[in-house]
Amino acid sequence: MKNIRNIFIPLCMFLLFSCEDQLTKVPNFISEDNIFESxxxxxxxxxxxxxxxxxxxxxxxxxxxVAMIPAVGGEHICFADWQSPNTTYQRTYSAAAGDGPIGYYPWGNIRDANYVIENIAKSTSFEQDYIDSKTAEAKYLRAHMYFEMVKRYGGVPLITNVQAVDDPEEELYPSRKTEKEIYDFILSELDAAIPFLSTEPTGGLGRVDRWTALSLKSRAALYAASIANFGEVQLDGVVGIPNAQAESYYQMSYDASKEIIDSGNFTLYNEYEDKVENYINLFLDDGNSEVVFAQVFEPIVKGTGFDRLAFPAEFRGGWGCNFPVLYDLVELFDFQDGTLGTSITRDQLVADNMWDMDAFFGNRDPRFRASVFYPETTFKGGLIYFHSSTLYTNEAGEKVEATSGNLDRQGESWPAAAHPRNVRNTALLRRKNVNENLDLPNTGESGQDFAIFRLGETYLNLAEAAFYLNNMDESLNAINMLRERAGMPFYDQITEYNLRKERQVELCFENQRYWDLVRWRIAPQYLDDVRMKGLVFKYDLDEDKYIITLKNAEPVTREFGPERFYFPIDQGIIADNPKWVQNPGY
Incomplete structure (x- = not known):
């Protein structure tokens, strides 16, 4: 029995047809049987x-x-504990509780990709080149969805045909493939698609091309290599990849990365002399030379509420202050003179010490200053404040602390305390992707694109693959290209630690750190038995400096045991198909 599904064709599609078509020939609902003749x-x-x-x-x-992966990865959280990014990092992961909001089972969408791949070749209206290109596009999209599943669960059932209700039971309820088989499927699908995808870059416009497919290959092969290198094979390979396979996967990632770089189609974004301004605009200049593939948005028409969520309190049009940055991440950012970010120890963050903002934040890696709002950041011609109070000497000669009203600072008005929304949680906020050009942003008014793949990551992938292939000079050169663009001193030598730190800094808040910590199998070092920290700022008006102390930014202690390298399979999924064996440790 053929599985037929009706799909709604939006009104805008009818504009592509004649008036007669609109009125008499094209119904509001069209059978899938007719799709591939138009x-x-x-x-x-x-x-x-x-x-x-x-x-x-x-x-x-x-x-x-959008904060969910940064939250579970210990980069930034959300404003309130009821928001799903916060419940996701705080929740218990178990067989009974399942994987929660971070779960991803796109079977309906995979079915639609399968339908394209199975049926477009039967078209009597399309030329072969069009059939080949659309088949390749569907193969890419299917591979991307399987990648999102394999990095969460390891091996999953592999379904490559459109199922019907009267199919044999073994086809309707397939067993989980090994993790290696799923990665190999993803990589082989990409290899099959690449020759038929456009060599003209279209990814910056949100359309998959050859370079998008190579970017996914670069990333997926690197993940597979890491799991083989650092992981453990369990459940007869349902999770884990044999160590002997690591080198071949590193080579695949290296080769894909090299092809993208050598194509000459993309360059690291370098449009502004000021390094902070340059890095800010890398994420606002849509379709720029570094973007390989982006999720494309347009204000109002297809906009988001990102800036409404992210703007600091002084400039918000609505909610604001929703992405508090964790100090644990800040410590990864070194200073421009090469001094380590951790050279300011936590023991120094006490009431007896005072800090100049340039010494504490302003002289750090320009990527930090472009990614995080901190006290007295300049924004929209004004300052952003994060202090909870101001200390000053009053007319009676007494040192007092004010938490309301305004004071005089060198002839200018100074708020005794920042807005409570700025101060709450961590007293630091996400700046990356925030569009300063908006005024009082509201729902749907943010139109900046979000890069899914960019050349900066490609250099990092190449550097990591080259490192484990023992090409140390090439690895070092790739990392130093990014550091040069950022305005940071070159590394003299490449180490595993520097390689990993550079990746976390360059790609912060880009939905990468959590998965990187997991595939390197070091997530427990950062995410287990820890309460991430925020800061408390008290401004001393007399000294023009800040007292900075630590506070707990999170209500619970995080837990991350080795079982969390994979999420538990939701019990509803297992109830539907008992061949979905549960992951180890649950």
Whole structure:
């Protein structure tokens, strides 16, 4: 029995047809049988797969789920504990509790990709080149979805055909493949798609091309290599990859990265002399030379509420202050003179010490200053404040502490305390991706694109693969290219620690750190038995310096045992298909 599903064709699609078509020939609901005789319908069908793929999770009110992966990865959290990014890092992961909001089982969308791959070749209306390119596009999208699953669960059932209700039981309820088999499927699908995808870069416009597929290959092969290198094979390979496979996967990642770099189609973004301004605009200049593939947005038409969520309190149009940055991440950012970020020890953050903002924050890596709002950051022609109080000597000669009203600072008005929303949680906020050009941003008014793949990551992938292939000079050169762009001193030698730290700094808040810590199998060192920290700032008006102390930014102690290298399989999934064996440790 053929599995038929009706799909709604939006009104805008009818504009592609004549008036007669609109009124008499094209019904509001069209059977899938007719899709592949019309290019507009085919494009609409594939566009729906893109839409449902969730390259970046903008679920939740105004899209606050964009913070979910940064939250579980210990980069930044959300404003309130009821928001799903916070419940996701705080929750218990068990067989009974399942994987919660971070879960990803896109079987319906995979089914639609399978339908394209199975049926577009039967078209009597399309030329072969079009059939090949759309098949390749669907193969990429299917591979991307399997990658999102394998990095969460390890091996999963591999379904590459459109299922029907009367199919044999063994086809309807397949067993989990090994993790290696899923990675090999992803890489082979990409290899099959690449020759038929456009060599003209279209990824910056949100359309998969050859370079997008090579970028996913670069990333997926690197993940597989790491799991083989550092992981453990369990459940007969359902999770884990044999160590002997690591070198071949590193080589695949290296080769894909090298092809992207050598193509000459992309360059590291270097449009502004000021390094902070340059890095800020890397994420606001849509379609720039560094972007390989992006999730594309337009204000109002297809906008997000990102800036409404992210703007500091002084400039917010609505909610604001939703992405408090954790001090644990800040410590990864070194100073521009090469001094380690941890050279300021936590023992020094006491009430007896005072700090100049330039010494504490302003002289750090320009990527920090471009990614994080901190006290007295300049924004929209004003200052952003994060101090909870101001100390000063009054007219009676007494040292007093004010928490309300305004004071005089060198002839200018100074708030005794910052807005409570700025101060709450960590007294630091995410700046990366924030569009300063908006005024009082509201829902749907943010139109900046979000890069899924960019050349900066490609250099990091190449550097990591080269390191484990013992090409140390090439690894070092790739890392130093990024450091040069950032305005940081070169490394003299490459080490595993420097390689990993550079990746966390360059890609902060880009939904990478959590998965990196997991694939390197070092997540427990950073995410287990820890309460991440925030800061408390008290400004001393007499000294023009700050007292900075630590506070707990989180209500619970994080837990991350080795079982968490994979998420538990949701019990509902196992109930539907008992061949989904549960992951180890649950």
């Amino acid at each position: 290019k507009p319908l085919t494009e609409a069908y594939i566009a729906k797969i893109y839409q449902d793929l969730r390259f970046i999770n903008f679920g939740g009110d105004n899209g606050y789920n």
